[in-house]
Amino acid sequence: MMGKKLLILLLMTVLSSPFISNASEADTTQTTTNNSEVAVKEGIKKYIDHHLEDSYDFSIWHAMGFEFPLPIILIDEGLHVFSSSKFHHGESVAESNGKYYTIYHSKIYRTDAEGTITIDETTHHPTQVKPLNFSITKNVTSIFIFSLIIFLLFRSFAKSYEKGPIPNKIGRFLEPLVIFVRDEIARPNIGEKHYRRYMGYLLTVFFFIWFLNLAGMTPLGIGVTNNIAVTFCLAIITFLITQFTSNKSYWGHIFWMPGVPVPMKIILAPIELLGVFIKPFALMIRLFANMTAGHVVMMSLIGLLYVFTNWFARGAFLGLTLFLSILELLVAFLQAYIFTMLTALYFGGAVAEHDDH
Amino acid sequence: MEKLLEKFEVGLFFWQLILFLALLFLLRKYAWKPILTSVINREESIKEGLEAAEEAKEQMRQLKEDNKALLAEARMERDQIVKEAREAKDKMISDAKETAKAEGAKMIEAAKTAIQAERNAAVNELKGQVAELSVEIAEKILKSEISSDTKQQEIISAAMQNAKLN
Known part of the structure; x- marks a missing residue:
């Protein structure tokens, strides 16, 4: 019951995000700055910058005074x-x-x-x-709260299997996603033999990124996944797991590429070695940049509602904001999918057995 | 790059690492393991169920075929029995007919023999009687003939004539 209500609440907040909160928060921005257009633009820029940064107190709705010191x-x-x-x-x-x-x-x-x-x-x-x-900043608190939500959701989902082979209501929504991660991400990229070992990490990273991406679209003003420290943490875990579970053949392909002439082997070794570090680095930057860009675009569009005084333009931007927020919903899922997918691909490379050489 | 480094917060990284690893281990133990096990079990049971259904279908088909064969066999046997019965009946009838015919023939033969014997007996008796009768007649004729001398003479002469011829 609890989980169901939480899910509905989450869904509702996600869907209503661009209209309720950000608009009202931007409203306060407007009142604190001068009425001149330049001041409005400055205010919007400041507000976006502020939004992208961490804060030391948890303000859910600044204008309404829902704030907690941390x-x-x-x-x-x-x-x-x-x-x-x-x-x-x-x-x-x-x-x-x-x-x-x-x-x-x-x-x-x-x-x-x-x-x-x-x-x-x-x-x-x-x-x-x-x-x-x-x-314990706002981001840390958000990570904690959403980790707790994820854990409770999946715990209740897992427990529902004790009653029978069909999961409960949240489970029926989450189970296809779990199977999706297993059958579309882990199995084809890692291989039937090894994929089970990585399932725990892949599922965790997938749902962690997805839930926090979605949380970023709520009026709570949370931006966890657009934080370089968070994406760095995820990328470095992927990196470490890749290195520590890799087999001989993986290192062989890095330092002494089989099947090519010796001079090529020498040239390829530093490139391959660099690739080992570039891969997780790209993971880190991709998630960070995509989520940051999404937030900047969304908030800029909402900001434009205050720059234009023409009601027609405001209506158009409102429509555009709605359209883009739906697009961002897709991006939230897509980025979680890409991160998990590439992680699985790197794991697959680390445990691949090259019988063909 | 410099801006990125500037944005990097060690504290956030530290807490993220701890919270994420905690989440990872908790989920692994309390969520992913039971979920994946249940999913795999269910998939296996579905697979087994399908296989069992397929097997049952195959068995059913086999059974049907067996039944059909059995039925065909029974029908054949029945036909055989009926045919045999018919044959037996025909044979019996023909046998009976033959026996009857033979018996009839025998009886006719016996009757014929009996009739022949009767007739022979009758003929013989008739012959005897005829002989007796003729003797009697001859006696009577002789008695009457011999009574006159002339007649006697005639007879003697006739006999004499016959004798001469011999």
Whole structure:
């Protein structure tokens, strides 16, 4: 029952996202800036930049005041743990164990009691010390919440098999996807012999990316998968699994390509070795760039609704936004599919047995 | 590239790594394993069911064929029996006919013999009687003939004439 309601809620929020939240949030942007067109554009740009960045408190709906402070965890000559409410949305300096911190461009710097930030002329970065920041940010909270949702959904789905061979209602929706990952992604790319070993990771990565991509389309304003640290993490896990489960033939194909003349072997070795690192790097950039681009385009279109005063143009952009948000729904799935698919392909390369040589 | 590095947040990476690995291990243990096992089991049971159905179909076909063969055999046997019965009947009838014919012939033969014997007996008796009668007649004639002398003379002369011829 719980899972069903959650799913419906998720679906509804996904479908209504571009209209309700972003519009109303952009509304606040408009009121805080001047009414002149340039100011509106500046405001929109700032708002998009802000949206793409992580934040230290969880604001579901800024205008309605649904905000929760999150814990700040800093390692700066000792552990500093305090609530993000001390920053007052980055407007004031927070004090912890005799040290002062301030937020500058969504990064935390150690400062003095007045919150002085001095900018280096050449690098355009503050000269202040940046402590190691392990804060539970909005993205971390989102990852946690959605991981929990994913786990509960699939746990209930898995449990429903105890009653019989047919899964429950969520299961009937999720099961074809699980079978899709197995039969369309894992089996053809890895091979019948080895695919079972990788199923856990492939399924997890697929549903993790898909759910968080969808979460990015909700009015919650979550942008987890358009974060380089997140995609880097996923890519490096793929990379490590590929290397550690690979067989002799995989390394043979990298350092001493069979079936080609010796000079070619020497030329190919560094290229192949570079390829080993480029593959996960491309995975990381692809997901990051696609999701970032999607968010920028969506938010820019919504922003355009405020730039144009012509109602006809506004209507057209509203239609375009709706169309693009449907496209983004597809992209959300597609990016999860591509990431999983390429991951499976790399795994397949690592365990392939080349009998043909 | 520099901008990307600048955007990279170690804290987020750290938490993502921990949360994702936790999710991975929890899902592996509590979700993927039972789900995939159930799916595979179900697929296998469906496959087995289909195979069993196919086998049953084959058996059914075999059974039908057997039945057909059995039926054909029974029919053949029946025909055989009927044919044999008919043959037996015909044989019996013909046998009976033959016997009857033979018996009849025999009886006719016997009757014929009996009739012949009767007739012979009758003829013989008749012959005897005729002889007796003729003797008697001859006696009577003789008695009457001899009574006159002339007649006697005539007879003697006739006899004498016959005797001369011999």
